[in-house]
Amino acid sequence: MIAKAHRLAEVKEYYFSTKLREVASLQKEGKPIINIAIGSPDLQPPEAVVTALKESLHLANVHQYQSYQGIPEFRAAVCQFYQKKYQVILNPDTEILPLMGSKEGIMHISMAFLNEGDQVLIPNPGYPTYTSVTKLVGAEPVFYNLSEASQWLPDLDALEQTPLSKVKMMWINYPHMPTGAVADLDYLAQLVSFAKKHQILLVNDNPYSFILNKSPLSILAVKGATHVALELNSLSKTFHMAGWRVGMLVGTPELIKTVLQVKSNMDSGMFLGVQKGAVAALQTPNSWFQEQNKTYEKRRELVWEIFDVLQCTYSKNTAGLFVWGKLPKGADAIEFTNHLLYQKNIFISPGTVFGSQGEGYIRASLCVSVSKLKEVLHRLQTKI
């Protein structure tokens, strides 16, 4: 048998991939599992999105190859969206790169800037893909610890004391997954200064801006952030379009061009129909966002109640699709969640999926209907 590349040796199967197989087999056995672990939006996108896709199917060129840079209309819509939502002015011709989901952007950016042996600062806890992609391109993950004590923000003073000469890139992700922590503009400015001082490429992965968040922020709103900062954004969570695979990378032309050099060798432009749907999404009026957030608020109230029953503590000052709960002292995250799965048929994420700093925590998703959350509450309040 042909041997795998060495780069795969350290990349394990994603926790959820294994665990969801187990959950599926429990369901097959007839267990009434309620999954509150996964952040796959269950709400519907704005109606105009589906209409725009349908209408595009009559266009003469809809089935043909599209440009890597997307249709001008899509880039213009991103541009207007960034101006309206983040007060950030972008050049639609040079500062926006459409992506088939922001996840692929993590690979493109890493391929574009990382050499073997380069170090990458990665949040712990954080999205596991930053780590696996860093390893896949032969670079070295260096974790920076986030903790409740520092509001899940990187401790820049501590980072300054560590060797940084080999660090080429730093992943940040505010609003933060899994904790829901937010960073304000002052804090983002400190991060940019840090990145400038050490010539580190600072990439903000920003898909949770519009979920339960009063002040959506882009890293590019920081003065002078260009030249060291890039931002990934996505329609997946914002518009409940995770399956569509639409994201974008925004930043200064030179950096975007470098990433495009990788992307143009890896795939092709996005399906025109999907781009047309994305344009419609980006033009959605503010009232729609308010409606979605009302739904998420109701769900979050229930998750808070669930966490109260579980004797977990949590911050109410968070944003995004998840609630992050601190387990009763001494509890082990995997044991705790396995117990819930096997005894109560409730599947919830152990915090350790996101790194060692997630020990003692659990994460619940808001992509679950009120009726299901009520059923979870009922099960927890009922003795078996």
Next chain:
Amino acid sequence: MIAKAHRLAEVKEYYFSTKLREVASLQKEGKPIINIAIGSPDLQPPEAVVTALKESLHLANVHQYQSYQGIPEFRAAVCQFYQKKYQVILNPDTEILPLMGSKEGIMHISMAFLNEGDQVLIPNPGYPTYTSVTKLVGAEPVFYNLSEASQWLPDLDALEQTPLSKVKMMWINYPHMPTGAVADLDYLAQLVSFAKKHQILLVNDNPYSFILNKSPLSILAVKGATHVALELNSLSKTFHMAGWRVGMLVGTPELIKTVLQVKSNMDSGMFLGVQKGAVAALQTPNSWFQEQNKTYEKRRELVWEIFDVLQCTYSKNTAGLFVWGKLPKGADAIEFTNHLLYQKNIFISPGTVFGSQGEGYIRASLCVSVSKLKEVLHRLQTKI
């Protein structure tokens, strides 16, 4: 400014990317350019494809994340397609990996199997992406020359005389782009034996099987090909769905699993609507293929006439979307095609886009309407 990764130093912008910018600016100046260079199918997919996409938009989970492995229905459809068209039996659960276009598969496979310094056998002439991706993952392209004398098939005796110990992978692509050469089952079997002997992963990139080809063949039809062979396939050319980005990788479970390990860290599953459209495409009756080929036959007749006027020679025993023409003796491909572009407003590919062995050749696309091809003929027959 943050420096690019070293891997980008050797990857140039794609010829067509630069040249199409020039063509666009000539068009802006008012030049009536006819583009017969590019293989972007202009015909329509089967009607059922669009219907299936539209109908899927009402499904409850259509906007949500999809599995990396695609819906079972998609894999079953690939399975039936391979059985019906190639007489190859696949296991739908373990031997099929859906791709967002087969182009991304080139990267996934290379990431999955190549280490830095590994050598990769690449056809010259051939699709330029094999080379750029090989360089991007830090492996070394080793070109094998194809020529008219050997019907554009690799000379295996000559290859046996070269050092092969560092060769990990070999790209083949039959029906071959740009030449249209076909390989029969006996020849594919020889390639498999060669790969087995040297423990080389043999990957057949097979998107042109159904265009003007009497005997579509899969490398997996060769007995014992599993364990050393993988095949990329695509709906782009077969069903005129290049913009949809649907392809697949097929092969033995262990190899597929290794590629999935890369892919699951790079992107997510394909949009459900696109998968539903793809299922409909794969179930298209034979009569549809015959209709499409009639159109391509008419176009090819005209391209042959055009080549006659240009005093180019060509083989009539070819398959695929292109006609490959040998220029009059001594003609330089770039000069020849630039002359046509600037004097006659006809854009055609120089053979050198596909490697040094393409010198003295040009490539014309069949993705051009009969009326445009007639206009090309008319321009060539008219003195300026």
